[in-house]
Amino acid sequence: MIKAIRGMRDILPPESSRWQWVESVAREVFDLYGYKEIRLPLLERTELFARSIGADTDIVAKEMYTFPDRKGEFLTLRPEATASVLRAVLENRLDKGAGVKKFYTMGPMFRYERPQKGRFRQFYQINCEAFGGEAPELDVEVILLLLQILKRLLLGEMRLLINSLGGPECQEKFKAGLGLFLINKEGLCEDCQRRRTTNPLRVLDCKSAHCQGILENAPVIRDYLCSACAAHFARVLERLDYFKVAYEVQPRLVRGLDYYTRTAFEVVAAGLGAQDAVAGGGRYNGLARELGGPDLPAVGFAIGEDRLLEVLPEDFGQDHRRRVFVAAMGEAAREKAFTVVQELRHQNLAGEMDFEGRSLKAQMTLADRLNAAYVVILGERELETNLAQVRPMRNFAAQAQDTANLTEVQGGRLQVKQEQVRFEELVDYLAGKIGPQAEF
Ligand SMILES: [Zn+2]
Numbered sequence: 001m002i003k004a005i006r007g008m009r010d011i012l013p014p015e016s017s018r019w020q021w022v023e024s025v026a027r028e029v030f031d032l033y034g035y036k037e038i039r040l041p042l043l044e045r046t047e048l049f050a051r052s053i054g055a056d057t058d059i060v061a062k063e064m065y066t067f068p069d070r071k072g073e074f075l076t077l078r079p080e081a082t083a084s085v086l087r088a089v090l091e092n093r094l095d096k097g098a099g100v101k102k103f104y105t106m107g108p109m110f111r112y113e114r115p116q117k118g119r120f121r122q123f124y125q126i127n128c129e130a131f132g133g134e135a136p137e138l139d140v141e142v143i144l145l146l147l148q149i150l151k152r153l154l155l156g157e158m159r160l161l162i163n164s165l166g167g168p169e170c171q172e173k174f175k176a177g178l179g180l181f182l183i184n185k186e187g188l189c190e191d192c193q194r195r196r197t198t199n200p201l202r203v204l205d206c207k208s209a210h211c212q213g214i215l216e217n218a219p220v221i222r223d224y225l226c227s228a229c230a231a232h233f234a235r236v237l238e239r240l241d242y243f244k245v246a247y248e249v250q251p252r253l254v255r256g257l258d259y260y261t262r263t264a265f266e267v268v269a270a271g272l273g274a275q276d277a278v279a280g281g282g283r284y285n286g287l288a289r290e291l292g293g294p295d296l297p298a299v300g301f302a303i304g305e306d307r308l309l310e311v312l313p314e315d316f317g318q319d320h321r322r323r324v325f326v327a328a329m330g331e332a333a334r335e336k337a338f339t340v341v342q343e344l345r346h347q348n349l350a351g352e353m354d355f356e357g358r359s360l361k362a363q364m365t366l367a368d369r370l371n372a373a374y375v376v377i378l379g380e381r382e383l384e385t386n387l388a389q390v391r392p393m394r395n396f397a398a399q400a401q402d403t404a405n406l407t408e409v410q411g412g413r414l415q416v417k418q419e420q421v422r423f424e425e426l427v428d429y430l431a432g433k434i435g436p437q438a439e440f
């Protein structure tokens with residue numbers, strides 16, 4: 001048997017319903033804020049990521065799926081979406097014209113990481129990117145959007161961590177200061193020994209506990225911010241206060257990518273470690289120029305869908321559609337049942353049946369497994385009398401507190417009452433019971 005690749009998984013029903021729900025909520029909120037979807041290729045030229053994410057990052061140095069295609073050109077399965085979105089924006093001139101250009105995208109990303117709980121080599125992100133606005137209010141709007149999605153998804157307790165990385169000049173000064181601090185530190189991991197001269201900022205997101213220990217007394221970026229960057233950050237925090245958004249300033253928060261400038265943030269769900277942010281983002285004003293484009297201020301975030309799904313309440317986003325199972329006995333009844341099922345579907349009601357000629361008992365078991373709300377029973381007698389038997393399923397009737405259809409029999413057990421409905425009225429009758437207008 002051929003199996004899936006390590007670190008890559010199938011998202012199966014009923015879990016896939018939860019994913020659909022998360023994505024539909026995100027789409028709805030994006031629409032409220034004026035974001036439009038971009039659908040991107042999964043493959044890009046390797047150069048795009050090497051130049052944007054940074055050659056010294058873990059992602060580019062160790063984690064990318066890179067390979068030469070048949071003509072020897074190096075291609076990479078995207079390890080993140082921001083670089084691709086920006087590539088698409090610049091290539092298609094979507095940055096032209098007045099106003100902030102707002103886009104979102106969702107889909108799989110690929111990183112060759114050590115597979116562990118909640119981490120996959122094919123993982124999913126929901127990305128939000130806004131181009132052409134420098135105002136700190138836009139940073140705040142993007143954060144508010146993110147929080148609105150997470151709240152609608154009923155994510156419980158969460159923490160917003162925030163920092164400012166300053167502009168390019170502030171970052172250069174900070175890197176020099178940090179490099180100086182690290183120069184004679186013993187016991188840095190091999191990567192960090194290199195990074196302390198090539199790109200000391202990357203030492204900050206090293207996963208080694210020892211390196212993190214050394215950093216405890218390291219200088220922080222905040223002390224290197226120019227007055228413009230400091231004012232931008234202060235304004236962001238002030239607006240967050242105004243909207244009563246709780247946040248924690250984390251002076252060492254840098255995110256694992258080179259392109260961030262000024263605001264950087266993460267959202268961590270309670271119950272997950274600080275390494276396990278469900279979302280993160282920030283400003284990346286210099287990235288467009290880095291990729292050969294114009295100056296184009298930008299801010300955005302990515303939600304890690306895999307991790308988010310892990311922390312959402314279990315019953316969230318489950319399939320609650322009410323279904324009708326049409327059970328038929330005999331060839332003629334099966335033909336009639338197929339017609340009824342199709343009529344239901346055309347009326348936007350979910351209908352199911354069995355084509356294999358199973359016994360009534362087996363069909364009832366099937367209806368139960370499909371979580372049907374109602375079963376319609378058709379046999380020879382029903383065809384003769386033109387009356388279908390309609391039976392609410394016991395679980396459903398109890399849940400709907402459908403007292404009219406529930407009678408208590410001896411021993412306190414609930415019994416459902418079966419009704420006879422004329423064929424011509426069957427679909428309307430069921431629509432009244434389980435359609436969008438039905439009362440619950
Ligand atoms: Zn290290």
Ligand SMILES: [Zn+2]
Pocket residue numbers: 166167168169170225226227228229230
């Ligand atoms: Zn600055």
